[in-house]
Amino acid sequence: MRFEEQLVELLPRLRRFARGLAGSAGDADDLCQAAIERALKSRDQWQNGTRLDSWMYRITRNLWIDERRAAGRRGVHTPIDDAITQIAGDGAAEVEAGALRGDVDGAMARLPDEQREVVMLVLVEGYAYREAAAILEVPIGTVTSRLARGRETLMHLLGEAA
Amino acid sequence: MTFDPATVAAFVDGELDDLTARRIAREAENDPALAAEIARHRVLKARLTAHFAPIAEEEPPQRLRALLVDDRVDTSLADRREARRARFAPIHWGAIAASLVLGLTIGLRPWMPAAGVVDANGALVASGTLAEALDTQLASNQPADAAVRIGLSFRDETGRYCRSFEGDGLAGIGCREGSRWTLERTLRGETRPAYRQAASGDLAADAAAMMAGAPLDAAAERVARDKGWAD
Numbered sequence: 001m002r003f004e005e006q007l008v009e010l011l012p013r014l015r016r017f018a019r020g021l022a023g024s025a026g027d028a029d030d031l032c033q034a035a036i037e038r039a040l041k042s043r044d045q046w047q048n049g050t051r052l053d054s055w056m057y058r059i060t061r062n063l064w065i066d067e068r069r070a071a072g073r074r075g076v077h078t079p080i081d082d083a084i085t086q087i088a089g090d091g092a093a094e095v096e097a098g099a100l101r102g103d104v105d106g107a108m109a110r111l112p113d114e115q116r117e118v119v120m121l122v123l124v125e126g127y128a129y130r131e132a133a134a135i136l137e138v139p140i141g142t143v144t145s146r147l148a149r150g151r152e153t154l155m156h157l158l159g160e161a162a
Numbered sequence: 163m164t165f166d167p168a169t170v171a172a173f174v175d176g177e178l179d180d181l182t183a184r185r186i187a188r189e190a191e192n193d194p195a196l197a198a199e200i201a202r203h204r205v206l207k208a209r210l211t212a213h214f215a216p217i218a219e220e221e222p223p224q225r226l227r228a229l230l231v232d233d234r235v236d237t238s239l240a241d242r243r244e245a246r247r248a249r250f251a252p253i254h255w256g257a258i259a260a261s262l263v264l265g266l267t268i269g270l271r272p273w274m275p276a277a278g279v280v281d282a283n284g285a286l287v288a289s290g291t292l293a294e295a296l297d298t299q300l301a302s303n304q305p306a307d308a309a310v311r312i313g314l315s316f317r318d319e320t321g322r323y324c325r326s327f328e329g330d331g332l333a334g335i336g337c338r339e340g341s342r343w344t345l346e347r348t349l350r351g352e353t354r355p356a357y358r359q360a361a362s363g364d365l366a367a368d369a370a371a372m373m374a375g376a377p378l379d380a381a382a383e384r385v386a387r388d389k390g391w392a393d
Binding site: 119124151 | 171172203206210215226231
């Protein structure tokens with residue numbers, strides 16, 4: 001199958017992943033567009049026979065991280081919020097958790113970036129820990145610890161009975 | 163609970179070796195705290211999957227497709243849609259299977275075509291002897307040599323009647339939708355007793371996660387059957 005055809009086939013999943021990272025539909029499709037353009041430009045770097053999906057997810061994720069860092073440098077407020085992970089006994093966080101019950105987007109947006117990407121890859125996209133670690137270029141132990149923290153926060157925000 | 167949280171999470175993510183996974187499934191049968199922890203993880207996973215699944219089923223916007231496809235050679239919009247639908251079918255099915263997440267082991271033990279199951283527009287539905295057993299057989303009163311054994315009958319959180327079953331070729335959980343049983347959890351049945359026991363452990367844990375309230379007792383099971391599994 002042609003390179004472009006494989007990308008077309010991957011597109012629905014890639015949009016889902018991008019939506020989880022970026023939050024809004026518009027930002028997600030901008031991210032996909034940038035990722036596709038990057039992939040077409042650097043297609044020589046993809047080795048036929050290796051997994052195109054992992055390669056595309058890595059490109060998408062790296063573009064997103066770059067964009068987040070650039071936004072951070074420009075002083076754009078980003079909802080990276082470590083406070084929410086220190087939830088035990090915190091009255092304000094309890095109230096917030098109550099307000100977010102049922103709001104998956106809202107809860108995801110409150111995860112730190114490095115937890116959100118792991119949650120998306122493993123829990124939504126269904127990658128094995130090992131594959132997620134390869135996409136993110138981090139050790140497996142990093143994947144499992146970020147995943148554990150992200151899960152706890154989501155369970156708390158969405159309610160135990162989710 | 164003798165398993166640490168990371169192990170329970172790895173169990174739900176299908177990351178454990180078979181032996182450890184079986185031990186957890188078995189222990190969850192007699193350890194409500196462990197079963198609840200597993201259920202908590204599954205519910206979160208199911209919620210996330212269900213929330214994001216529709217995005218992967220949307221038609222990608224033209225501005226993205228246009229980067230990859232020269233649509234001028236396509237014959238018609240209808241043809242393209244048809245072709246795309248056909249190509250995305252496996253993804254669609256994956257989303258459904260995942261959103262039902264009844265099963266962490268779906269990936270480990272891919273469902274094999276088995277007698278008693280038909281594919282109805284992407285949903286697996288019981289047929290033949292399996293459908294008949296789910297319709298009529300009472301767990302409290304089934305022949306020792308029954309081809310399909312019914313395990314638990316219960317209502318899930320949406321109010322449907324669901325029943326776990328085990329046969330030689332296939333085991334799983336069927337839930338009543340209209341006049342048919344949709345299979346929400348399937349794994350290959352095993353004839354060897356040790357495996358059968360492990361499978362029933364998995365199923366019991368899954369049933370516990372799906373269940374709203376307690377399983378039906380023998381009397382309630384009979385009443386539900388006599389009413390045709392409808393309210």
